[in-house]
Amino acid sequence: MQLKFMKYRKLSYWVSGILVALSFLSLATRGLNYGIDFAGGISMEITPVSAEYTVDKMRGDLAEFSPELQSVGNNNAVLVRVGLPKGATDEQQNQRVREIKDILGDKVEYSQVQIVGPKIGGELVRGGILAILISFVLMSVYIWIRYKGGYAVGSFVSLILDFILMFGFFSVVGMEFNQTSIAVILMGIGYSINDKVVNYDRIEENIKKYHKMPMTDLIDLSVNEMLRRTVMTSTSTILAMVGLYIFGGGMLQDFAVAMTFAIVMGSLTSIYISNVVLYHFNLRDTDK
Numbered sequence: 001m002q003l004k005f006m007k008y009r010k011l012s013y014w015v016s017g018i019l020v021a022l023s024f025l026s027l028a029t030r031g032l033n034y035g036i037d038f039a040g041g042i043s044m045e046i047t048p049v050s051a052e053y054t055v056d057k058m059r060g061d062l063a064e065f066s067p068e069l070q071s072v073g074n075n076n077a078v079l080v081r082v083g084l085p086k087g088a089t090d091e092q093q094n095q096r097v098r099e100i101k102d103i104l105g106d107k108v109e110y111s112q113v114q115i116v117g118p119k120i121g122g123e124l125v126r127g128g129i130l131a132i133l134i135s136f137v138l139m140s141v142y143i144w145i146r147y148k149g150g151y152a153v154g155s156f157v158s159l160i161l162d163f164i165l166m167f168g169f170f171s172v173v174g175m176e177f178n179q180t181s182i183a184v185i186l187m188g189i190g191y192s193i194n195d196k197v198v199n200y201d202r203i204e205e206n207i208k209k210y211h212k213m214p215m216t217d218l219i220d221l222s223v224n225e226m227l228r229r230t231v232m233t234s235t236s237t238i239l240a241m242v243g244l245y246i247f248g249g250g251m252l253q254d255f256a257v258a259m260t261f262a263i264v265m266g267s268l269t270s271i272y273i274s275n276v277v278l279y280h281f282n283l284r285d286t287d288k
Helices: 005-029 055-061 090-107 118-146 149-173 179-209 215-247 250-271 273-279
Strands: 041-048 068-072 077-083 108-116
Touching (some): 005 215, 005 273, 041 090, 055 077, 077 090, 090 108, 118 179, 149 179, 149 250, 149 273, 179 215, 179 250, 179 273, 215 250, 215 273, 250 273
Antiparallel strands (some): 068 077
8 A cells, every 4th residue: 555645745834834933932932951061060970989879869969959960881980960150260160069079078989070161161062053054064065966956955945944843852842952962963964864865866766767657646656665664764773762762871861862853853854845845846847
């Protein structure tokens, strides 16, 4: 049985428009929940001296600082991340480190202590934005070289949508936005572009093969032919993310959730948005 994806092309426009509007609304009102990487803060890698001093007890002792704790490695090491007041001076930053050490006392050993000041955080933000912009430009150039006309426009529109929805996702769910988030966005967009390339290659092949088939039927045929590959690839990657979520710490869990969203989003925009935009270009006339 062949699924009729193009039957819902108008619905895909409405859903995409609503999601874009919600993304912009959330970004304008809630913004992004910047992590220590971007907002500044303290990062400590410590190891409890006694197994009785658990992560939960440590979290309770440091509750006044709203810490983020994550188990790392196989030696019971714990990564402690604590935010700093906006505009904190060097003295205030060092004072916060002393306060944390006074609370933890001799119950832990310190492997590493790092302070990310507001200035460094700002530089990291600019670096992250630059990385996203460069990747967007390079992907756009690749799309334009690889495809022409409707193919290029369809890929470009869905690429913009992918970026907007990824930022909207981080804003709506309030997930911490840090350097890992930048990696998720770039990996997710790359995954999505790969899906679109494979999909468009099959459409190009079928246009040459089925000269008289209506464009809606031809796109449906092409998507159905590639559907098994798309589902298998997405499912295998999502299963890996499930493993990360179950066995990884807090940061890996956030990565797994965001990456799963990126995979699902990329697959859907490849099937619907890029193909729906392509449908509006009269490729049949140009390929006769």
